[in-house]
Amino acid sequence: MSNILVGVTGGIACYKTAYLVREFIKKGHNVKVVMTKKAQQFVGHTTFEALSLNEVLRDDYTPAPISHIEHASWADICIIAPATANIIGKINAGIADNELLSTVLALSCPLVIAPAMNTNMYNNITVQENIKSLKNKGVKIINAESGLLACQTTGEGKMAEPSVIAEKVLNILNNKDDELQVENDILQGLNILITAGPRKEYIDPVRYITNKSSGKMGYALAEEAYKMGANVTLISGEVNIKSDLENIEYVTSAEDMYNAFLNHFNNADIIIMAAAVADYTPNHKQESKIKKNDESMQLMLSKTKDILLYAGQNKRLDQILVGFAAETDNMEEYAKSKLMKKNADIIAANDV
Numbered sequence: 001m002s003n004i005l006v007g008v009t010g011g012i013a014c015y016k017t018a019y020l021v022r023e024f025i026k027k028g029h030n031v032k033v034v035m036t037k038k039a040q041q042f043v044g045h046t047t048f049e050a051l052s053l054n055e056v057l058r059d060d061y062t063p064a065p066i067s068h069i070e071h072a073s074w075a076d077i078c079i080i081a082p083a084t085a086n087i088i089g090k091i092n093a094g095i096a097d098n099e100l101l102s103t104v105l106a107l108s109c110p111l112v113i114a115p116a117m118n119t120n121m122y123n124n125i126t127v128q129e130n131i132k133s134l135k136n137k138g139v140k141i142i143n144a145e146s147g148l149l150a151c152q153t154t155g156e157g158k159m160a161e162p163s164v165i166a167e168k169v170l171n172i173l174n175n176k177d178d179e180l181q182v183e184n185d186i187l188q189g190l191n192i193l194i195t196a197g198p199r200k201e202y203i204d205p206v207r208y209i210t211n212k213s214s215g216k217m218g219y220a221l222a223e224e225a226y227k228m229g230a231n232v233t234l235i236s237g238e239v240n241i242k243s244d245l246e247n248i249e250y251v252t253s254a255e256d257m258y259n260a261f262l263n264h265f266n267n268a269d270i271i272i273m274a275a276a277v278a279d280y281t282p283n284h285k286q287e288s289k290i291k292k293n294d295e296s297m298q299l300m301l302s303k304t305k306d307i308l309l310y311a312g313q314n315k316r317l318d319q320i321l322v323g324f325a326a327e328t329d330n331m332e333e334y335a336k337s338k339l340m341k342k343n344a345d346i347i348a349a350n351d352v
């Protein structure tokens, strides 16, 4: 059980910090919260008091005579989430003009920040320099992600999900961070497109052809790529997997997947095709349920678009294409042949 100090500053992502505090409490840690004045315009301190089971240190209320020093020495780790451009700049400059900043200056434990802001603010050269400078001073940074922002633009600047922040903070506490930090940087800034799960090819409104793919492989790869810092887009069939990943597009048929795939293909640095795409689809999907009249029936199927082949034929030199070959026989031989035929860079051979 550790003492975790959570700093909250004035950004829209403040509401997510309530979940972060819950996450730490659920895992049995002690949590104290320090809020800036601006943060309290987004979420009231009462929420954090109820969740953390402790009084909240803020500019107009200090639970003890010298609360910033007491909080700083109490903490085993301090996480500021969201960290505004303002707080990042001020910490980097050594300013201490509020309770949170004074506490940060007095810390002797690791400091972690999770920046969150509008994309232009995040990419602003001074903000980036401040983040880099803090990193060089030993502050751990949980990078902002890409996604739809509160200002209705899409881009970098979204605060990492509370579960991701909690995991990273606890890893730092348990000294597993150095290893993670190396991993984190490996895929930083890369766009990775991953496909997962089965497809359904409808015969009539109630019947379809599918396969046994669970989607676990694609989802596991997507989660790992995300942890290593990549911007991940996952195109998924219908699966029974819960995921916190932001960019998941659900598709049903091979045709749907082809269309979704085309939207992201050019933008992807790495493409990993772990989905089990149907090779054939019924020639005509019946609009009404087929009735059971004849003793036997024939279903005419035609080939679906070969998405891996398309990717292999159209990929640029700077794109890496990974395919999967799930085989019941001659696994190595078939996988090697698929590697060549589809012009992939890597084929993962899966023994069914």
Ligand SMILES: Cc1cc2nc3c(=O)[nH]c(=O)nc-3n(C[C@H](O)[C@H](O)[C@H](O)COP(=O)(O)O)c2cc1C
Residues within 6 Å of the ligand: 008, 009, 010, 011, 012, 013, 036, 037, 038, 039, 083, 084, 085, 086, 087, 116, 117, 118, 121
């Ligand atoms: C509606 C609204 C949303 C804001 N969202 C953010 C944000 O996500 N990130 C950020 O850096 N600043 C954001 N700001 C600006 C900060 O609130 C402002 O810089 C403030 O001075 C930060 O104070 P603090 O760092 O002491 O909490 C927002 C302002 C408003 C009015």
